[in-house]
Amino acid sequence: MMMNSAPMDDFLTAVTDAVLRGERNTSGIARRYGISDADAERIVPLIHGLKFAHKSERPSSQFRRKLYRDLMGAPEYTLVERVRYLPPSVQLAAGAAVSITAVLLLIGRFGRPVFRLLTGRAPVRSLTPISQ
Secondary structure (H helix, E strand, O other): OOOOHHHHHHHHHHHHHHHHHOOOOOHHHHHHOOOOHHHHHHHHHHHHHHHHHOOOOOOOHHHHHHHHHHHHOOOOOOHHHHHHOOOHHHHHHHHHHHHHHHHHHHHHHHHHHHHHHHHOOOOOOOOOOOOO
16 A cells, blocks of 8 residues: 655655646656555545645734744733833823822712711702702
8 A cells, every 4th residue: 555654755745746836747746756556546636635625824913922922932021010111201100090090989989978977968969959
């Protein structure tokens, strides 16, 4: 059935190259490497089928970035490390935004009880008309 691997490997390489170039007649390649016609007739259609079954797709940009980081050994930064490498003015603006957000959240959560404690009355929730 199959011969030793060196001529078969060379035959497979030559047939694959010929199929990729678009050549239809590959019978001469089998004779050149001493492969029987029966083996060639089983292998060549398989190579043709593989060529048409393979779809070429471009990898996503996320995959390319991750592969680049993995291959080049580039470190993967956490959020704190990313902020640390920003310019000082951007760090200051980000810190101010986080602080203001925290204060607003605290006022929203604890504002009513504090207002009630300081003034002795509940905050106005809605206005209702006075009946006459």
